[in-house]
Amino acid sequence: MNREIVKKEINWEGKKLVLETGRLAHQANSAVLATLGETVVHATVTNALPKEDTDFFPLSVEYEERLYASGRISTSRFIKREGRPSEQAVLNGRLIDRSIRPLFPKDFKNEVQVIVTVLSYDNENDPAVLGLVAASAALSISDLPWNGPIAGMRLGYAEKEFISNPLETELESSELDLVVSSSDSKVVMIEAGAHEVPEQVIFEGIKSAFEKSQPVIKLIKEFATTVGKEKMTYEVKQVDELVKKEIVEHVRVNFKEKLFNPDRGARDRATGEFREEIYKLFEGKLSKSEMAQIFDKTAKQMVREAIVDEGKRPDGRKINEVREIEVEVGLLPRTHGSAVFRRGDTQILSIATLGSTSLEQLIDGMEGEETRRYMHHYNFPPYATGEVRRVGSPGRREIGHGKLAEKALQPVVPDEIEFPYTIRVVSETMASSGSTSMGATCGSTMALMDAGVPIKTPITGIAMGLITEGDKYEILTDIQALEDFFGDMDFKVAGSEQGVTAIQMDTKIDGLTFEMIDKTLKDARVGRLHILDVMLKALSKPRPELSKYAPRVLVVQIPPKKIGEVIGSGGKTINQIIESSKIDKNTVIDINIEEDGRVIITATSEEAAAKAASQVENITKEVEPGEVYEGTVKRIMPFGAFVEILPGKEGLVHVSQLENRRVEKVEDVIKVGDKFKVKVLEVDSQGRINLSKKLAAD
Structure with a gap:
C-alpha cells in the first residue's frame, strides 16, 4: 500500500529538526518520526472508548529506550532483551506525561496511550525533549481533542550564558539543566536541576526557553494543517440538573464547617461520612459515582472560592504561611544517620547509609555504562494515608519523587576525593498530607548531616500551589494534600540559601504566566529560608565524626606504575592484604584501586583499615640501601635465601651474608618460615634487592 510520506523541517537553534509522518505505524491513530542530529524518536497515539463509570482520564505515556539506538548490546551475560523501563526512561515518560496531560479536556474520559520509542541516539542530542516534541506533533495530527501544540526546550547555563539544546558534554560543566514545556502563550511544565543558581537566573532561563520553543510550535501547527485529522466529537454523560442542584446546595449548606477543619484526620472522616449521607439522601436518583463527582466538584469550588475571595485556607493558615515544622535527628541507634522531618501532617523518616566506593550503582543504559555514588530512594507505604492496598515494587511516582530529592541534594554532596564513600539515603513516608518529596529533601539533608557527611550547605524544599478564579489568582505557600488535589499547580522548589538546586512544576490548567512563575519563585525562597532556620536549630552543621557503626575509609596514594604490585598475580597480593588485616572473623575489608593510583580501603574497623593501609604503603615503598626490615x-x-621484607617484595641474602663465619649449607643456619632482621645492601639497576642478615645484627 502506497502512503504519502510528509515531512516538515526547520533550523532550530543551529540544528535541523525534522517531523515526518506516513512512513511507520499506519494502524495507530497517529504516528510521528522526529529527528534532531542523528537522534531519531518515534511517537504514536492510540485511543479506545471510555469504560463505564470511569471518573478519571486514563492517559498512559510510555517512553521506550532501545539499546540498538546507540549500537549497544546489554552487558548482562544472561539477559539481552530490554526489560522493565530504566529509571531514566520512567523519568522521561513522566516528563512527557506532565507536559501533555493538562491540555486534554477535563470531561474527556477516553483511554489514550502515547508511546515514545527512541530508535537512534547519537549521544549528543537529547531524546527526551525530542520525544516530547514528537508526542506533541502526534497528538496535534490525531483526531483526539487536545489543546496543543506544545514544545519542549532544554537549556544549560555556563559562564553567565544560556546554552540551547546543550550536548551531553556541555551539560557536564553546566550550572543548570532546565527543561521547559510551553504552548504559544504559557508555560505548561518545568523540570530543573541546578548548582545553587539564583531564582532570577532560573526565571530568565524559563523565559528564554519559552521564546526558543515558539518556532517548533509554529512548525507543529503547519504540520497539523497539512496532515492533521478532523478532531473527534465525544459524548459527555449528562446528569439530572435538578438533582445535581439539590446535591450542590446540600453540600454548601451542611459541609462547609467540616471542610475547613484544620485536623486532616477529622476532615477525612467527615468527608467519608458526608458522602454516605448523600448516597442515602439521593439514592436511586443518580449513581454513587455521579454523586461522588458532584460532591468533589462542589467541595473543590468551595475551597477555591474561600482562598481567592477570603484568603482563607482549609487549615486556617495565611496564604504565605508554612505549616508547623518538627525535626529530630539520631533517632535510630544502629544506622549511620537518621532524621525525622514533619511539616503539618506530612512526616518523613530519612536514613543515611555509608559504604565502600565499590558499592556504587552501575547503570547500563542506552547512553552506555555509568556509575552513581549518591542515591536517594523514596518509599510511600499505604499506611502513610491510612489506606489498605497492595505493597509491591516502587511505582513511577516513587521513582520520580526519589529522583527529585536526589537531584536536589546532588550539588552539595562532597566529591569522592573529599569523602570517599558511596552514600544511600532512603526516605520512608510515615504520613502524607502533601509535599512528601520536599519533605524527603529536608529529611535527607538532616540524615546526611547526622551521619557526618560534610555536605557543602543544607538544602530545603517546598511545594507551592495555585488557585485561579477568572482573572484572580493566589499563590499558596507549602500546599497540603487538599490544596494539591483541588488546586491548579504543584510547583516544587528545592535549594540552599545561595540558590536553587531542583524544580519540578506540574499544572492542571493550560499553563502559567510569567507573572505567576516569578511570584512563585520569590515566595518559595521565603518559605525555604524559614524551613532552613527551623532545621538548623535541630542540627546546625554535619557532625564532626561518623557513627561508630559506619565503615572507615583510608586512602593511600601510590604511583600508578605500582598498581600491579599491590594487586599481585591473579589478585594474590591484594587478597593477602585483606586476609592479614582482619581483626576478627567479623571484620569486612574492601580495597579499590583507581587508575590514578588512589587505593581506597574500606573496613568495618579503623584498626583494620590502618593495618591494610600500612601494608599497601610498604608494598609500594621504594627500598633504600641501609634500611633494616623484619x-x-x-x-x-x-647460594642463599630469598627473604620477603615487604608484602610481595623479596630480596636475596647471599650465603656469605648469613653469619659472621663461613656457612657451608644455607639449611644449616636457617629454614623456610624463619623471621629475622635484614639490612638492605643495594638495589641494582634491575630492581633486585641484596640483603644481609649478619650486618643487621651489628
Whole structure:
C-alpha cells in the first residue's frame, strides 16, 4: 500500500529538526518520526472508548529506550532483551506525561496511550525533549481533542550564558539543566536541576526557553494543517440538573464547617461520612459515582472560592504561611544517620547509609555504562494515608519523587576525593498530607548531616500551589494534600540559601504566566529560608565524626606504575592484604584501586583499615640501601635465601651474608618460615634487592 510520506523541517537553534509522518505505524491513530542530529524518536497515539463509570482520564505515556539506538548490546551475560523501563526512561515518560496531560479536556474520559520509542541516539542530542516534541506533533495530527501544540526546550547555563539544546558534554560543566514545556502563550511544565543558581537566573532561563520553543510550535501547527485529522466529537454523560442542584446546595449548606477543619484526620472522616449521607439522601436518583463527582466538584469550588475571595485556607493558615515544622535527628541507634522531618501532617523518616566506593550503582543504559555514588530512594507505604492496598515494587511516582530529592541534594554532596564513600539515603513516608518529596529533601539533608557527611550547605524544599478564579489568582505557600488535589499547580522548589538546586512544576490548567512563575519563585525562597532556620536549630552543621557503626575509609596514594604490585598475580597480593588485616572473623575489608593510583580501603574497623593501609604503603615503598626490615624466609637456594621484607617484595641474602663465619649449607643456619632482621645492601639497576642478615645484627 502506497502512503504519502510528509515531512516538515526547520533550523532550530543551529540544528535541523525534522517531523515526518506516513512512513511507520499506519494502524495507530497517529504516528510521528522526529529527528534532531542523528537522534531519531518515534511517537504514536492510540485511543479506545471510555469504560463505564470511569471518573478519571486514563492517559498512559510510555517512553521506550532501545539499546540498538546507540549500537549497544546489554552487558548482562544472561539477559539481552530490554526489560522493565530504566529509571531514566520512567523519568522521561513522566516528563512527557506532565507536559501533555493538562491540555486534554477535563470531561474527556477516553483511554489514550502515547508511546515514545527512541530508535537512534547519537549521544549528543537529547531524546527526551525530542520525544516530547514528537508526542506533541502526534497528538496535534490525531483526531483526539487536545489543546496543543506544545514544545519542549532544554537549556544549560555556563559562564553567565544560556546554552540551547546543550550536548551531553556541555551539560557536564553546566550550572543548570532546565527543561521547559510551553504552548504559544504559557508555560505548561518545568523540570530543573541546578548548582545553587539564583531564582532570577532560573526565571530568565524559563523565559528564554519559552521564546526558543515558539518556532517548533509554529512548525507543529503547519504540520497539523497539512496532515492533521478532523478532531473527534465525544459524548459527555449528562446528569439530572435538578438533582445535581439539590446535591450542590446540600453540600454548601451542611459541609462547609467540616471542610475547613484544620485536623486532616477529622476532615477525612467527615468527608467519608458526608458522602454516605448523600448516597442515602439521593439514592436511586443518580449513581454513587455521579454523586461522588458532584460532591468533589462542589467541595473543590468551595475551597477555591474561600482562598481567592477570603484568603482563607482549609487549615486556617495565611496564604504565605508554612505549616508547623518538627525535626529530630539520631533517632535510630544502629544506622549511620537518621532524621525525622514533619511539616503539618506530612512526616518523613530519612536514613543515611555509608559504604565502600565499590558499592556504587552501575547503570547500563542506552547512553552506555555509568556509575552513581549518591542515591536517594523514596518509599510511600499505604499506611502513610491510612489506606489498605497492595505493597509491591516502587511505582513511577516513587521513582520520580526519589529522583527529585536526589537531584536536589546532588550539588552539595562532597566529591569522592573529599569523602570517599558511596552514600544511600532512603526516605520512608510515615504520613502524607502533601509535599512528601520536599519533605524527603529536608529529611535527607538532616540524615546526611547526622551521619557526618560534610555536605557543602543544607538544602530545603517546598511545594507551592495555585488557585485561579477568572482573572484572580493566589499563590499558596507549602500546599497540603487538599490544596494539591483541588488546586491548579504543584510547583516544587528545592535549594540552599545561595540558590536553587531542583524544580519540578506540574499544572492542571493550560499553563502559567510569567507573572505567576516569578511570584512563585520569590515566595518559595521565603518559605525555604524559614524551613532552613527551623532545621538548623535541630542540627546546625554535619557532625564532626561518623557513627561508630559506619565503615572507615583510608586512602593511600601510590604511583600508578605500582598498581600491579599491590594487586599481585591473579589478585594474590591484594587478597593477602585483606586476609592479614582482619581483626576478627567479623571484620569486612574492601580495597579499590583507581587508575590514578588512589587505593581506597574500606573496613568495618579503623584498626583494620590502618593495618591494610600500612601494608599497601610498604608494598609500594621504594627500598633504600641501609634500611633494616623484619624479613621472612620464603625460599632457600644453594647460594642463599630469598627473604620477603615487604608484602610481595623479596630480596636475596647471599650465603656469605648469613653469619659472621663461613656457612657451608644455607639449611644449616636457617629454614623456610624463619623471621629475622635484614639490612638492605643495594638495589641494582634491575630492581633486585641484596640483603644481609649478619650486618643487621651489628
